[in-house]
Amino acid sequence: MPERRPSWLREAKQSLRWMARWRHELHRHPELSNDEHETQKTIVRALESIGVRTIRYPGFTGVLGVIGEDRAGLGPCVALRADMDGLPVTEETGLAFRSEVPGRMHACGHDVHMASLLGAAAILERQRNRLPGPVKLIFQPAEEEGERGGALPFLERGCLEDPHVDYVFGQHVEPSLPLGSVGYRSGALMAAADAFFVRVRGTAGHAAYPHRGPDAVLSAAEIVCGLQPIVSRLRDPVDPVVVSVGSIHGGTRHNVLPGEVRLEGTVRTFKPATRTLVERALRSRLRHLARAAGTRVTIDYRPGYPALWTDPAATDAVASALARLLGRDRAIALAEPFMGAEDFSRYLEQRPGTFVFLGVGGPTRTASLHSGTFAPPDEALVYGAATLLAGAEGLQRLAR
Ligand code: NI
Numbered sequence: 001m002p003e004r005r006p007s008w009l010r011e012a013k014q015s016l017r018w019m020a021r022w023r024h025e026l027h028r029h030p031e032l033s034n035d036e037h038e039t040q041k042t043i044v045r046a047l048e049s050i051g052v053r054t055i056r057y058p059g060f061t062g063v064l065g066v067i068g069e070d071r072a073g074l075g076p077c078v079a080l081r082a083d084m085d086g087l088p089v090t091e092e093t094g095l096a097f098r099s100e101v102p103g104r105m106h107a108c109g110h111d112v113h114m115a116s117l118l119g120a121a122a123i124l125e126r127q128r129n130r131l132p133g134p135v136k137l138i139f140q141p142a143e144e145e146g147e148r149g150g151a152l153p154f155l156e157r158g159c160l161e162d163p164h165v166d167y168v169f170g171q172h173v174e175p176s177l178p179l180g181s182v183g184y185r186s187g188a189l190m191a192a193a194d195a196f197f198v199r200v201r202g203t204a205g206h207a208a209y210p211h212r213g214p215d216a217v218l219s220a221a222e223i224v225c226g227l228q229p230i231v232s233r234l235r236d237p238v239d240p241v242v243v244s245v246g247s248i249h250g251g252t253r254h255n256v257l258p259g260e261v262r263l264e265g266t267v268r269t270f271k272p273a274t275r276t277l278v279e280r281a282l283r284s285r286l287r288h289l290a291r292a293a294g295t296r297v298t299i300d301y302r303p304g305y306p307a308l309w310t311d312p313a314a315t316d317a318v319a320s321a322l323a324r325l326l327g328r329d330r331a332i333a334l335a336e337p338f339m340g341a342e343d344f345s346r347y348l349e350q351r352p353g354t355f356v357f358l359g360v361g362g363p364t365r366t367a368s369l370h371s372g373t374f375a376p377p378d379e380a381l382v383y384g385a386a387t388l389l390a391g392a393e394g395l396q397r398l399a400r
Pocket of ligand 1: 108109110143172
């Protein structure tokens with residue numbers, strides 16, 4: 001069914017200046033999760049300038065765009081997603097288009113995701129009469145938020161209906177892969193990320209008389225060490241799990257025992273059964289370790305994003321399209337999944353589809369995501385837009 005396509009890379013290159021203008025505007029004005037009001041206006045303005053119909057929901061900063069609605073029923077409808085939020089990071093790139101908001105930065109490349117999707121939209125809109133089916137654009141807020149995120153409220157508002165979406169596709173910039181390459185993986189790609197918040201309560205008092213009551217500091221230290229056997233002994237070693245305590249706070253000076261110590265940590269898993277097992281084991285160990293020390297614990301366990309599992313058939317289709325686009329050596333099958341999390345997993349719980357990593361690394365060491373020096377080049381927009389176009393084409397070739 002798909003007619004002859006011009007080279008997506010060539011088309012994307014012709015749109016580079018247009019995409020870069022939008023990227024720079026978005027990059028100058030980063031907004032935090034669920035506060036993407038200006039970003040929303042910018043996206044709507046960009047989509048309207050190329051004639052794409054937009055949909056918004058009251059009290060929600062996401063934007064939907066629909067291309068080729070009259071192509072519904074001809075072939076599958078594919079949704080392409082970009083996330084919109086920046087981070088509470090101070091920019092240190094020295095770029096001409098650096099953040100104008102102190103302490104806020106697009107340090108995770110979501111400006112690149114948005115501008116790439118705009119570029120893909122402009123190219124698809126010009127060819128809407130030749131599309132094998134409709135394409136939906138999902139500009140999603142609050143990917144960085146970590147608990148409810150932005151995908152879930154978008155799904156609750158029906159972003160995959162009207163027109164009904166058959167396949168979903170998304171991407172994230174990745175500095176460990178070279179510019180011009182894209183990484184994909186069938187099956188487990190990114191971990192489920194849950195958070196836990198623990199209060200350990202003992203008896204406050206003089207540090208010279210530790211026998212007068214349970215010591216919250218010692219108990220907290222035992223808990224930090226005592227959680228690790230969950231990782232090393234409770235589950236199959238080839239099924240990856242991380243339990244990390246990232247924050248520990250208690251006390252004010254060297255000779256005073258505090259009455260309370262607070263711990264915060266993260267749990268990363270892939271399989272739903274493992275996720276349940278680790279949560280149960282963590283709660284049980286926390287209670288037992290505290291009981292042995294004579295302290296009391298309260299546990300606030302907050303489930304975050306589920307693990308991201310890509311659909312094998314959809315991933316195969318996109319991988320073939322990427323190999324045609326970039327060459328076999330630059331469409332990279334990733335051997336291992338990532339322990340990071342991404343709420344694109346919520347769409348993949350509802351529809352088949354896949355997610356890929358867009359290489360933005362340079363010849364020398366490239367700054368990592370979430371750092372103040374992360375500065376992917378504008379050229380990444382060419383590959384970003386072309387990857388979305390090739391991915392949509394690959395998925396639209398699949399039967400519904
Ligand atoms: Ni990100």
